[in-house]
Amino acid sequence: MSALNDSLVIAHRNLIRMSRIPEMIIFGLIQPIMFVVLFTYVFGGSMTVGGSTDPDVYKNFLMAGIFAQTVTFATAGAGAGIADDMHKGLVDRFRSLPMARGAVLTGRTLADLVQTAVTLFVLAIVALLVGWRPGFENPTNVGKVLAGFGLLLLLGYAFTWIGALIGLSVRTPEAATSGGLIWLFPVTFISNAFVDSSQMASWLQPIAEWNPFSATVQACRMLFGDPGVSQSDAFPMAHPVWASLLYSVVIVAIFRTLAVRKYRSATA
Template sequence: MTTATATDQTLAPRPAGGPLQAAHDSLVVAKRNLIRMLRIPEVVIFGLIQPIMFVVLFSYVFGGAIPVPGQHGSDPSVYRNYLMAGIFAQTVTFATAGAGAGIADDMHKGLIDRFRSLPMARGAVLTGRTIADLVQTALTVVVLSIVAVIVGWRVHNGVFDTLAAFGLLLLLGYAFSWIGALIGLSVRTPEAATSGGLIWLFPLTFISNAFVPTSNMPSFLRTIADWNPFSATVQACRQLFGNPTGIVSHAWPMQHPAWASLIWSVVIVLVFRTWSVHKYRTAAA
């Protein structure tokens, strides 16, 4: 019994140590996922259609019906500029469902078991997947920005502020992709991962300042919205883009939205990456 156990441990592949090796393994997995995305272009195309539909529908259906506090008149272009930060944030967070479904699909097909048999860093499989999802999200944001400009969205601050806003958006999307990774590891099928990845995103995005000002919400909902990490990112982007912000709450995240967004995203990455990698290792045991 002891001899057999020792033999198994000797034959089992051991990952090479060090952060550089872990980074290399993560990039290899990311490349694999990006190649797969290119071979299935409909996944990317469908991922682009939904945010474009939101831009068009909200801009032209609700644009003249929702006034922005602090802005005079009911010019639809004012609401379009107010709206776009929310659409951007919604787009990067909704990628969470795709991340979870992808990992659940790999688990379902046994691909994760093949990775486990290789001498690679344990967290590389999940890190590589989230990096690939981040690249896809960045592509979606670029296309969405072009559509936004077509419907009348404009940036009024400098290039540095604009890039900082997009950086906060992508960081939030990357943070949420780790929540998707945890969901994908926790369910049995890709369908369950898709449902589980979306069901909590709707209240997160709609109980926020993304689409309407929070000033008319009940007090308890406004408090939730003000401390929502999603709201902090939206508010930070509006300020950095130079777009209308509406009535700003006295809550700390709304007074310092860029810092709040950064802190929220880093905390989410640290917590859910640790949790996801632990779950991956536990499942591998």
Template structure:
């Protein structure tokens, strides 16, 4: 028989700090989403189909017909292209993040989370962390496909890994835009459409697929200050994939692409995480 002393009865419970509690709750939610991903592998498989198609189509359909720098070499375009395909892949994951959160809202799962003693922002943070893991796996497979079709890097492994980290940072920042869209719309279908409709002009009015120097002046300025373009340019520098004769634009983000990529990604992350968490709190208040 256990005897409880007066000191034990009056001793206050030791509670986790707010930050530690939020981290633990976020990891629990992330684990839940990763388990769901494993149980529904077609989510990952279908997410791979589109970027692989882009790699193959752009490599073999447009390779040799698009001038980059001062060459139309298929190999030069192949290496020029891959950073754009990688960046497009991580940003297009935005639609999936939005659809997932909208689906949870639609099914009432968010209300069930709300009834638990957990940090409010943990639901969104856990979801976006799980999406980040899926994005990283997609990038690994996509890099393998790129190597098969002839993509090569010409810098040391440290710079190459830094390039992929910048891609993941951009993807994580954009996943919070998807989270906000998922909280605003009413259905997963609307979240998917809303998550893609703005991504197409963002990715195509950029330096992802063509040399921005060849664009009309007004489009070139948009492309040079596009946050997406900064990450693409940073990856090309870090991968050693700038083609021979390529003229770096005078715009500040293109002259300092690594720093610009970090600034843009962190700014997007801070702004949209704040807006998403605020919307989540008001939606479940």
């Protein structure tokens, strides 16, 4: 309980800092909104989903991928924030206080999770405005839609621990931002986020299908009432909800352990 309380105190500190720099939230919203608009109106008419070129079909197919991309791109911000605290010596001050060693990182990732949830909420409103239609027509589907957003937030939280490790491993916030983005592009684009993996080269399909990012996207499509067109027998595509949960939990377990260990050695 003491470690949890310390983590919540640090999370509160980071949320106050974010509220005093509103441009951080505003700029974080602009990019995903641009992706929604560009992919919907620029590329939507030329994309084929299940043999259909109907833009409305692609909108429902696309949004799960955009949502997942948005929560994972928060990784770069998490890494930059931790690198900035390290660079300014703030983490050394925290170390002088009687607090749990992992609280600094846990608090930071929890604060980033709150910011991601706000971004996701605004992005869902924009998606509805451009024509995204999840299964809200049937009241029994509301729980499934909310579960889909829960999986997205869990994936985003898992990836912020990767960002935390990167932020602790570099010397400057600029390097953390670059290091946090350079690996995200292949992870998000070699997936089923924007096109069905069956349309990729044969050697690339297994990579996309076993990508943790793809599992969450496929799970969200299923929960949102649009299972997509994937007919793969790969476990993450056949059982996307369980695969998404498993991937996220494993990522948190591995990278939280590595990040806390790095935090202790880097600031010792």
